[in-house]
Amino acid sequence: MKNLFIVFDGMDGCGKSTQLSMLHDYLFKMDKRIRILSTREPTFGKYGMKIRKMLATHVDPYSDSDILLNLYIKDREEHLENLVKPFLSNHDGNISIILCDRYYYSTIAYQHTQGVELNKVIKLNKKFIKPDLAIILDLHPETALKRISKERAEEKFEKLAFMKELRKNFHDLKELLSDNIVYVDTSGSEDETFEKVKKKVGKLLKSLD
Numbered sequence: 001m002k003n004l005f006i007v008f009d010g011m012d013g014c015g016k017s018t019q020l021s022m023l024h025d026y027l028f029k030m031d032k033r034i035r036i037l038s039t040r041e042p043t044f045g046k047y048g049m050k051i052r053k054m055l056a057t058h059v060d061p062y063s064d065s066d067i068l069l070n071l072y073i074k075d076r077e078e079h080l081e082n083l084v085k086p087f088l089s090n091h092d093g094n095i096s097i098i099l100c101d102r103y104y105y106s107t108i109a110y111q112h113t114q115g116v117e118l119n120k121v122i123k124l125n126k127k128f129i130k131p132d133l134a135i136i137l138d139l140h141p142e143t144a145l146k147r148i149s150k151e152r153a154e155e156k157f158e159k160l161a162f163m164k165e166l167r168k169n170f171h172d173l174k175e176l177l178s179d180n181i182v183y184v185d186t187s188g189s190e191d192e193t194f195e196k197v198k199k200k201v202g203k204l205l206k207s208l209d
């Protein structure tokens with residue numbers, strides 16, 4: 001059985017962390033042979049922490065695009081080498097599954113929305129391993145912002161005009177990349193969304209039998 005690398009991505013407030021944790025619990029219970037690890041980008045390593053500081057203090061979503069691009073790439077290099085690749089290289093007869101909250105789909109969509117040339121961002125991410133499945137959660141930015149403001153203060157990228165452009169850039173990813181990307185609408189309840197997520201993941205698991 002092949003090990004699996006599954007990514008959840010999408011704009012802030014789309015509900016990806018909740019869906020990821022629901023999928024984690026579901027897969028863990030489904031089969032005793034499944035080893036499962038959930039992780040996220042930005043990480044809590046040295047580059048990830050720099051990013052987090054910038055996101056919490058910046059007001060303008062368009063500022064520092066190249067600095068951020070560079071930090072996200074460095075953070076990803078470290079994340080893959082230290083955690084993702086070692087976990088996926090385990091072939092002891094069990095099934096290893098990594099669920100990753102954000103990946104290069106975020107870099108392409110966000111940093112391009114910030115103004116970095118699309119081809120430049122895509123090129124810088126070419127060297128990274130391709131996930132087996134990318135689930136991009138989709139929602140109206142207005143609804144996403146409402147969900148965020150109920151929970152916490154808004155961060156750097158959480159501004160309506162920016163998010164409208166960002167949504168379009170996430171939509172374009174399927175055409176631009178040769179990755180296994182699926183879009184899931186998250187305007188319904190958490191359970192309704194999870195039913196859709198389960199179907200997409202079920203298809204992937206079946207294809208491995």
Ligand code: TYD
Pocket residue numbers: 012040041042055072102103104106107108110111155157
């Ligand atoms: P977020 O998922 O909000 O982190 P957490 O929930 O752990 O606090 O991610 C932080 C922000 O970083 C989010 O607004 C999206 C942005 N981002 C990019 O702009 N480029 C990237 O490559 C990544 C991974 C994230």
